[in-house]
Amino acid sequence: MKMKWLALIVLTIFTAVIAGCGTSGDANIIKIGNAVALTGDNSTWGQAEKNALEMEIEKINAKGGVLGKKLQLVAYDTRADATEGVNVTKRLISDKVVGIIGPGQSGVAIAMSSVTEPAKVPFIATSATNPKVTVDDKTNKVRKYAFRTCFIDPFQGTVAAQFAAKELKAKTAAIVYDVGSDYSAWLGKYFIAEFEKQGGKIVANEAFRSGELDYRAILGKIKGTNPDVIFIPTMQKEAALVMKQAADLGIKTKFVGGDGWGSPDLITLGGSAVEGSYFVNLASMDDPDIQTFIKEYQAKYKADPIMPNPVMAIDALYALIDAMTKTNSTDPAKIAEQLEKTKDLQVLSGKLTIDPNTHDPLNKPAIIQEVKDGKFVFKSKFVTQ
Numbered sequence: 358m359k360m361k362w363l364a365l366i367v368l369t370i371f372t373a374v375i376a377g378c379g380t381s382g383d384a385n386i387i388k389i390g391n392a393v394a395l396t397g398d399n400s401t402w403g404q405a406e407k408n409a410l411e412m413e414i415e416k417i418n419a420k421g422g423v424l425g426k427k428l429q430l431v432a433y434d435t436r437a438d439a440t441e442g443v444n445v446t447k448r449l450i451s452d453k454v455v456g457i458i459g460p461g462q463s464g465v466a467i468a469m470s471s472v473t474e475p476a477k478v479p480f481i482a483t484s485a486t487n488p489k490v491t492v493d494d495k496t497n498k499v500r501k502y503a504f505r506t507c508f509i510d511p512f513q514g515t516v517a518a519q520f521a522a523k524e525l526k527a528k529t530a531a532i533v534y535d536v537g538s539d540y541s542a543w544l545g546k547y548f549i550a551e552f553e554k555q556g557g558k559i560v561a562n563e564a565f566r567s568g569e570l571d572y573r574a575i576l577g578k579i580k581g582t583n584p585d586v587i588f589i590p591t592m593q594k595e596a597a598l599v600m601k602q603a604a605d606l607g608i609k610t611k612f613v614g615g616d617g618w619g620s621p622d623l624i625t626l627g628g629s630a631v632e633g634s635y636f637v638n639l640a641s642m643d644d645p646d647i648q649t650f651i652k653e654y655q656a657k658y659k660a661d662p663i664m665p666n667p668v669m670a671i672d673a674l675y676a677l678i679d680a681m682t683k684t685n686s687t688d689p690a691k692i693a694e695q696l697e698k699t700k701d702l703q704v705l706s707g708k709l710t711i712d713p714n715t716h717d718p719l720n721k722p723a724i725i726q727e728v729k730d731g732k733f734v735f736k737s738k739f740v741t742q
Contacts, residue, residue: 456680479504483666612631671704672706
């Protein structure tokens with residue numbers, strides 16, 4: 358009988374110790390979710406994003422953490438798939454994260470919002486540029502718990518137009534766009550609206566359908582208008598072929614594009630024809646403002662960070678930290694309320710202000726890259742006016 362009582366007392370003490378450790382450990386940790394593509398075609402960017410977040414959190418924890426607690430990243434693989442993104446989001450919310458960083462794909466982000474909105478847990482997308490990510494197109498109302506640190510396509514079109522008008526001093530412009538792509542068509546429309554607002558004139562607006570490889574007919578029409586710039590809001594493959602065939606036809610002008618150009622394939626396919634062209638991007642390895650981060654990443658992982666996701670993710674991390682600090686809370690709903698008020702916050706890519714009406718970055722600097730000597734070269738950091 359005495360042995361039974363002794364065993365019970367020991368078990369009680371052991372259970373209390375374990376329970377005490379668990380409570381203490383949980384109470385001193387703030388979990389931050391990361392919905393990220395760690396496998397599949399988008400894993401290159403996803404793995405760099407996760408690496409960057411882990412590195413930054415390690416530094417923050419070494420300085421004392423946030424609200425006197427340590428940060429812990431909880432990263433799950435979305436595989437850039439909408440269904441898996443929803444599953445990952447449910448797991449993260451079950452893990453009691455205070456907020457989620459990612460994803461990088463618009464389709465995954467839109468699907469995730471069906472979980473985060475009722476759960477009242479904010480997520481901050483990293484490179485999802487579709488306006489529907491943060492604004493429900495059925496109600497035209499902002500999604501209360503959806504945010505992002507990347508610019509959106511309308512902003513990108515505005516940047517391209519202002520860069521052409523102000524920096525390249527273009528007075529006339531022609532457009533070559535893919536009518537089968539919403540990204541391309543809408544980017545073209547926003548470019549036209551802003552270019553004309555800047556006093557410029559659109560002398561040609563030519564469309565092709567996805568899958569076409571011969572653009573000589575439409576380029577022949579454009580050649581006769583002699584534009585100062587040709588805006589090509591397409592992915593890298595189509596842009597490279599357009600510029601190559603334009604060179605064959607003797608068209609000598611400046612070419613401008615969007616972030617769809619940001620692949621080495623642009624240079625591989627376009628060769629010398631793409632030299633001297635410019636495009637808008639979210640981040641650049643050559644940006645002088647992020648060189649300290651790049652050196653730290655290279656030293657830790659013996660590799661370059663793959664742009665732009667690592668920079669956008671760290672921006673999101675500091676937005677979350679700012680919201681927690683200002684509310685002195687780890688309540689996801691309170692954090693979301695504060696995220697909406699983010700203003701002039703210094704983050705890795707510059708100053709971050711969230712538009713409360715859209716939850717998009719307001720007037721965030723965009724990167725202009727130039728193709729020079731067969732490489733993408735940082736040209737400037739551009740802010741719209």
